[in-house]
Amino acid sequence: MKNKLIVLFLIFAFPIFYTHAVTLDELIEQSAQKITAQIDGNVKTVTILSIRCQYSSLNDYIVESMNYYLSSMLKKTSLVERDDYARKLIQKEFDFQTSGYVSDETAASICSALGADTLILGSMESISSGWQLSLRVTHMESQKVLLSWRGRLGPNDPEVRFQIAKSQGNSTSLPPQAAQPQKSASPAPKQASPVKNTSFSNTGSTRYEFDPSSIPGSFRDFIVLINKTRSGECNVSVSAEAGNGWVEIGNAGLNRYGSENKFKAPSPYKISSFRTFALNSSIPYSYKITKQNNDLIIEVLEAGSKEATDFKPDWTGASNAWVFDLKAFRDEPDEEVKIICQNVTAITSYSLYTFIENKQQWIEYGNTEVERKDRTYKIKKNSGIKDLDDYRFYALVPKKGGTFRYSLKKDDDDLIITIN
Numbered sequence: 001m002k003n004k005l006i007v008l009f010l011i012f013a014f015p016i017f018y019t020h021a022v023t024l025d026e027l028i029e030q031s032a033q034k035i036t037a038q039i040d041g042n043v044k045t046v047t048i049l050s051i052r053c054q055y056s057s058l059n060d061y062i063v064e065s066m067n068y069y070l071s072s073m074l075k076k077t078s079l080v081e082r083d084d085y086a087r088k089l090i091q092k093e094f095d096f097q098t099s100g101y102v103s104d105e106t107a108a109s110i111c112s113a114l115g116a117d118t119l120i121l122g123s124m125e126s127i128s129s130g131w132q133l134s135l136r137v138t139h140m141e142s143q144k145v146l147l148s149w150r151g152r153l154g155p156n157d158p159e160v161r162f163q164i165a166k167s168q169g170n171s172t173s174l175p176p177q178a179a180q181p182q183k184s185a186s187p188a189p190k191q192a193s194p195v196k197n198t199s200f201s202n203t204g205s206t207r208y209e210f211d212p213s214s215i216p217g218s219f220r221d222f223i224v225l226i227n228k229t230r231s232g233e234c235n236v237s238v239s240a241e242a243g244n245g246w247v248e249i250g251n252a253g254l255n256r257y258g259s260e261n262k263f264k265a266p267s268p269y270k271i272s273s274f275r276t277f278a279l280n281s282s283i284p285y286s287y288k289i290t291k292q293n294n295d296l297i298i299e300v301l302e303a304g305s306k307e308a309t310d311f312k313p314d315w316t317g318a319s320n321a322w323v324f325d326l327k328a329f330r331d332e333p334d335e336e337v338k339i340i341c342q343n344v345t346a347i348t349s350y351s352l353y354t355f356i357e358n359k360q361q362w363i364e365y366g367n368t369e370v371e372r373k374d375r376t377y378k379i380k381k382n383s384g385i386k387d388l389d390d391y392r393f394y395a396l397v398p399k400k401g402g403t404f405r406y407s408l409k410k411d412d413d414d415l416i417i418t419i420n
Contacts, residue, residue: 053123
């Protein structure tokens with residue numbers, strides 16, 4: 001008879017850990033800490049094969065959360081996370097959901113296909129006192145059980161209840177006994193806008209609703225609002241539908257291009273628990289929405305735009321100034337600024353200004369006196385000025401009038417300005 005890797009109700013020679021009075025996220029984090037302490041550096045690669053649970057949303061939430069914690073904790077062991085290929089492979093090969101076990105041969109086959117030598121199996125099940133998360137970590141080649149772990153939750157964990165409701169097709173309703181955050185004064189909800197890959201409100205509106213679930217990637221930490229408008233300050237509030245009303249997540253006054261604000265969900269919720277979000281503003285905006293580094297990124301755009309218009313500050317000083325963008329270089333110079341004058345009529349003193357974005361003003365970076373043709377002169381930085389690559393926009397102003405031709409190049413880490 002084939003050996004079976006029994007996932008449920010087994011007693012191993014390894015210690016069993018019980019944890020009380022914690023939230024689901026804390027329990028998952030504790031399990032990741034135990035796994036990391038046991039395997040980091042002792043195995044090459046590990047993957048979470050499955051966490052058996054009758055509620056699909058709760059299953060996915062536990063796997064994604066555990067992947068999130070392990071990816072930040074493991075330093076020497078590689079983590080193979082579930083992608084579309086892994087999901088299809090597990091769905092095709094794995095009879096875990098119906099039988100409660102997986103054969104040695106099937107587990108070894110999946111691990112080999114995913115490039116992992118160690119697997120994590122587990123279950124999340126209801127018990128008399130609440131919930132129990134059980135995990136087992138096995139090195140497939142040696143068949144050695146590296147860790148066996150159990151942790152318990154109370155019966156009324158809000159995240160568990162929310163994910164159960166989500167699995168049952170009632171994802172915007174709170175399960176019974178969940179804490180009720182204060183409602184916001186947002187208008188009545190509208191139908192959420194479908195999104196694919198990246199979400200846009202193309203025509204611009206003062207209220208935009210969206211469902212981020214179809215945007216690739218995951219998010220669980222923050223909602224990040226970024227001002228990509230040229231109109232200066234913009235004010236946008238973020239709210240989420242929670243079944244009993246709309247909960248305000250945050251309100252951002254973004255006072256300049258590129259400024260940003262981060263928000264977390266009010267307790268007891270997680271940002272990733274909500275399905276429908278709304279963006280409210282006093283004037284119409286468009287939005288570009290992506291997922292990056294476990295955050296939901298919302299770029300505020302000019303109404304009707306699909307991409308941010310790159311910002312370039314207006315120069316209000318001398319008319320013969322030459323304004324340039326340091327981002328013209330893929331690898332920006334960060335040391336000295338040097339000037340070479342190849343035109344005798346351009347021999348004069350030069351002042352270099354830089355634009356301070358958070359103050360929306362130009363300040364003098366430094367200056368130099370050019371005395372001879374074809375010689376190199378270094379700009380002397382003023383006191384309090386940061387490194388060259390800490391700023392983006394610069395303006396070079398000759399003391400005497402005239403229009404000259406300028407060119408830029410990078411020499412090692414120095415910026416060379418040639419004047420003709």
